[in-house]
Structures are given as structure tokens and as C-alpha cells.
Amino acid sequence: MKRTAxxxxxxxxxxxxxxxxLARAGLRVVLTARDEALGEAACHTLRREGLDVLFAPLDVxxxxxxxxxxxxxxxxxxxxxxxxxxxxxxQEGNVLHTSTEVMExxxxxxxxxxxxxxxxxxPGMVHAGYGRVVNVSSGAGAFSGGLxxxxxxxxxxAALNALTLKLASEVPDHVKVNAVFPGWVRTxxxxxxxxxxxxxxxDTVVWLAMLPEDGPTGGFFRDRRPIPW
Numbered sequence: 001m002k003r004t005a006x007x008x009x010x011x012x013x014x015x016x017x018x019x020x021x022l023a024r025a026g027l028r029v030v031l032t033a034r035d036e037a038l039g040e041a042a043c044h045t046l047r048r049e050g051l052d053v054l055f056a057p058l059d060v061x062x063x064x065x066x067x068x069x070x071x072x073x074x075x076x077x078x079x080x081x082x083x084x085x086x087x088x089x090x091q092e093g094n095v096l097h098t099s100t101e102v103m104e105x106x107x108x109x110x111x112x113x114x115x116x117x118x119x120x121x122x123p124g125m126v127h128a129g130y131g132r133v134v135n136v137s138s139g140a141g142a143f144s145g146g147l148x149x150x151x152x153x154x155x156x157x158a159a160l161n162a163l164t165l166k167l168a169s170e171v172p173d174h175v176k177v178n179a180v181f182p183g184w185v186r187t188x189x190x191x192x193x194x195x196x197x198x199x200x201x202x203d204t205v206v207w208l209a210m211l212p213e214d215g216p217t218g219g220f221f222r223d224r225r226p227i228p229w
Contacts, residue, residue, distance in 0.1 A: 002052075003130075005209060006030040006073075006080045008060050008117065009087025011042040014136065014182055017202040018084055022209060023051035030078065032058035032069065034087075060087045060113025061105065070120040080121045082132040082209045085114035085160075095151040103152045110156035111163065118167055122175060131175035134208045135164045137220065139181045144228035161220060161229055168218030176217040178208045181227060 005022045009015045011033035023029045023046060031046070033039030036057045043055035056073065059065040073080065089109045091102050114135055125131025140149035141157025148154065161179050168177035182201035204224050208215075219226050 002026065002028055003081040004028045004030060004078055005082035005084060006032060006056075006117075006121065007084040007086055008032050008058060008113070009034075011035065011038040014198055014201045014205065015084070015086040016042055017198040018086060018205050018209070019053060020046055020049070020051065021199075021202055021206045022082070022084075023053050025206070025210060027082065027210075028052045028054070030054055030056050030073065030080065032056045034059040034061075060085075060117060061108035063112070063116050066113070066116040066120055079124060079128060081125065081128070081130055082134075083117060083121050083125075084134045084136065084205060084209055085117055086136045086205070087113060088136065090150065090153045092150045093152060098151050103155075106152035106156050107159075110153070111159045114160055115163060118163075122167070122171060125175045126171055129174050131171075132209050132211060133164075133167065133175065133177040134205055135160050135177075135179045136205060137161055137164070137179040137181055139222075142181070142220070142227070142229060164220070165218055165229075173217060174213070176208070176211050176215055178211075178217060179220045180204050180208055181220065181222040 005027045007015050007019045010019045010031040019029045019031045031043050031053050039055050043053050046053040056069050058069045089106055137160050138157045139145055140154040141161050164179040207224050220229055
């Protein structure tokens with residue numbers, strides 16, 4: 001049976017490359033993006049490569065958009081087996097000088113979005129007896145590293161890590177829930193100076209998205225190896 005993966009924030013960067021690699025591995029991929037034109041263009045690019053990819057508009061910062069996406073996919077009889085919560089925002093600022101607007105926007109995209117997505121799609125995984133959830137986090141969200149980087153980003157990625165652990169503890173073991181630190185990757189967010197290619201950044205995400213039955217759950221990974229929270 002062909003599995004279906006949904007990837008958020010997938011019109012460019014790591015999300016786009018994850019979509020490509022999962023489709024090349026034989027999955028059907030639902031590529032989602034907030035900007036419909038960019039999302040459709042990304043989808044067409046992968047289709048021209050002969051890959052099984054469809055586009056669904058999605059703004060993870062809005063609960064109504066998440067519900068609408070889930071409803072439309074259900075209407076199309078699309079069962080999401082793999083969820084990659086990749087969409088994220090990164091804005092500068094320390095704790096005392098970050099505006100409420102920036103903190104709220106970052107929370108909505110980096111934490112509430114993945115939470116809403118899990119509420120929408122994980123129950124179906126539990127019922128189906130198979131599921132993989134990959135939360136794209138960051139070393140900035142690791143308490144072991146002192147939460148480096150901008151305040152809103154670090155705080156929300158730390159919260160995403162907590163969500164990962166909590167969800168993993170609440171679902172059956174056939175639904176694997178893990179977080180990943182892709183490293184500093186050459187994307188629009190990471191910049192041209194980043195040492196890692198998008199292919200390298202996507203590798204562990206894809207690995208976690210396709211874990212075997214005896215694979216890990218409730219972990220935080222980089223380069224396919226567990227790292228401390």
C-alpha cells in the first residue's frame with residue numbers, strides 16, 4: 001500500500017527537498033504552502049520529475065486553515081500516514097526587546113501550527129495502525145545547548161520539542177513521533193553562508209519519516225543520531 005506524506009512549508013528549502021526525497025522513495029506527497037502560487041509552482045516542478053505530488057494550500061498559523069486542509073483531504077479520501085511539520089519562522093530579538101506581535105506570530109507558526117496539524121491528522125494514524133510525525137526543530141530549542149539564538153525562535157522550538165515528547169508518550173508505539181535538528185542549512189532562512197546543503201538538511205527528516213516498526217519514538221535527532229534535549 002502506498003503511503004502518503006504531508007509536508008508543511010514545502011514550496012522551498014528543506015520542505016521542498018523533503019517532499020522530493022519522500023516522493024522519490026515511493027510515497028505520495030501532499031506539498032503544502034501558504035502562498036498558493038508558489039506552492040503550485042513547486043508542485044509542478046516535482047511532477048515534471050515524474051513524482052507523485054499534489055498541492056494543498058495551508059497556513060499553519062491559522063487553525064481554520066488547518067481544519068480546511070484536513071477536511072478537503074478527507075473529502076478526497078487522502079489518508080495522511082506521515083506528517084512533517086516543517087513550516088517555521090525566524091525573527092531576531094532578545095527576550096526583553098521582542099515585540100508581542102513577533103512572539104505571537106512565531107508561536108502560531110512554530111508551535112500552535114504543529115499542534116493543530118497533529119490534532120488534525122494523528123488520530124487517523126492511530127486508527128490506521130501506522131503513523132510517522134517529524135517535527136523540524138533546531139539546536140536553538142535545546143536546553144542542553146542553552147537555547148541560543150533569537151528569543152522567540154528558541155522558546156518556540158523548545159516548546160516544539162516538549163510537544164514532541166508529550167505526544168510520543170500519549171500515542172501507541174505504531175505512531176512514531178520525533179524531532180529533528182537539520183543543522184545550519186543553505187536556505188532563505190539559513191542564508192548562503194550556511195555549511196549544509198538542503199539535501200543534507202533533509203536527510204534525517206526523511207529517515208525519521210520512513211522509520212521501520214522497531215524505529216525510535218520520542219527522540220531528538222541530528223544526522224540520524226539522538227542528541228540531548
